[in-house]
Amino acid sequence: MAAGTHGATQETAVRTNIFVRALIYAVLIVFAVYYLMPLYVMLVNSVKPLEEIRQGNMMSLPTIFTLEPWRSAWSTAQIGVQPTGLKPYFINSVLMVVPAVAISTLLGALNGYVLTKWKFRGDGIVFGLLLFACFIPFQIVLIPMARLLGLIGLAGSTPGLVLVHVVYGLGFTTLFFRNYYDAFPTELIKAAQIDGAGFFRIFWRILLPSSGPIIVVTVIWQFTNIWNDFLFGASFADFDSQPMTIALNNLVSSSTGVKEYNVHFAGAILAALPTLIVYIVSGRYFVRGLMAGAVKG
């Protein structure tokens, strides 16, 4: 009797479980479809000839498959006045993003190292001021920054954009590394000091090699923000230093000629591709690193 009752209870529990599970999966699938829909539309229409899109069905699969829109977006489409495609601007973006990410990550790590392991009088205030950078809306600083870039002769150049992004990324990168290094055992620093390692040797040989997860988090964060930035690019770049985002805008919003939707879709995907790849490759670390920072910090 007892066994029977027990069995029945268990069966009910299992059945409820299956029902709840089905519900959860259904909801998840609905949301996944909802979020993937725009990507689907972009992908499908980027490989259709323009006529097919004009016929009106955005959702249908292509009847004629073509990569011509991609080729056009990359190398021949009209951007502003030049028929160069997105290629030169893509290169501009890379030339801006790589040094900006590298420098801001390294400086953030150095700041975090000093703020946790070489404490000085007023270090809390310095950290607080650096954190302020995270809360300042970028629009506020546009005019002072333009003036500054002009004064130091970096206006309208890629190094100028790098400088702007480094300065505004420093708040976040410092925050990330400070919280990470806060949990890093100080005895290791002391041991290295006794072993005879100096300030930078400890940083290079002990601290940085142990910072894998937080470096990944910082790089993803900085890469995404700088690659996707439009405001600074539009404000401070010249024609020959404009990043991808500006070029995409110029491609899509040109007011003359036929709207080549398939080329626009292909261009938009091209612009989003690098961040997408960065996320897919290291997304796992991103979540793990953010959590680590959150719990320990």
Added chain:
Amino acid sequence: MAFLEISNLQKRFGTVDVLKGINLAVEEGGFLVLVGPSGCGKSTLLNTIAGLESITGGEIRINGRTVNNLHPSQRDIAMVFQSYALYPNMSVGQNIAFGMEMRGVPKAERDKAVAGVAKTLQISHLLDRKPSQLSGGQRQRVAMGRALVRDPQVFLFDEPLSNLDAKLRVDMRTEIKRLHQSMKTTIVYVTHDQIEAMTLATQIAVLKDGVLQQFGTPHEIYNNPSNLFVADFMGSPAMNLIPATIEMNGGGVTVVLGRDGLAPLQLKVANDSKLSAHAGREVIFGLRPEAITDMNGADRNSARVVNADCHVEVVEPAGADTYVVTRLGGREVIGRMRSDMQVAPHSTVPFAFNMDKAVFFDPKSELRIA
């Protein structure tokens, strides 16, 4: 001149005095243990010797050289940390060799030194592993290897065994003692474990609130504590410290201990002018558990064993001995009897008090009287 000399050392953090004028001197090859409750300043003292903390006043000399303002790497010391502090990104071999690498020792020489130390500590098979792949005991050995390979003038140990489990701790304790005996390098060792202090040290410094309470050999510290704190801190079970009065009768000095429901216990002690000066006054009478025994277990070499019947409250058999609790002067008093003594709780049995071992303290100043 001593090998390691610390004179009038002071350390202040802001307005807090952490070390208040410490004076210590250790001979070459000595094993100094700094012991005390947490927050007594023993780790700070060690850090100032290492150079990881600056000092506010005083002087530290190693082998005649004042090291006050020298960088840790130039003091010719090596340190083993409580958390071992192994570099997580380097292999065991790289960990041990890191100090030499920083000093520009050629690779071949480094490898030879690492191999030698690894052999001494029996960690040769671990040299390619990362610290995260090692057990606690192995990490401890690697940490010691990193210190050994420097061949320093002074070794500093900061509670090196406190992260190990009980059995391993005893094994490593013996190992450290054996290493010290074979190398004869001067060691300064911090611990809060008074048994570690007793077993390892050639000299013990007991600290409390940044003040040196007593500095001496383990024997001196154990048998002749200079104040109540040292008497209470060293030894397990702790020394019995009982309020008592001193009386003079018939020319002899007697300690009188109050008892519930029984006549006060009177114990005769040797004539001592310091003690007789306290006649009629309250004192704290201290006697270690092993000096309170059954009659047959009493020390035969002792000149003054006093037997007295006492009421037994609790009996705690501990295998090798049996601890018997009675009540004197309103305090629980623990005696150590042989394990084959059949003692029943709530019975009255004869106790033997070895008054040769008795110590007396002033209850106000807490200092030793006799």
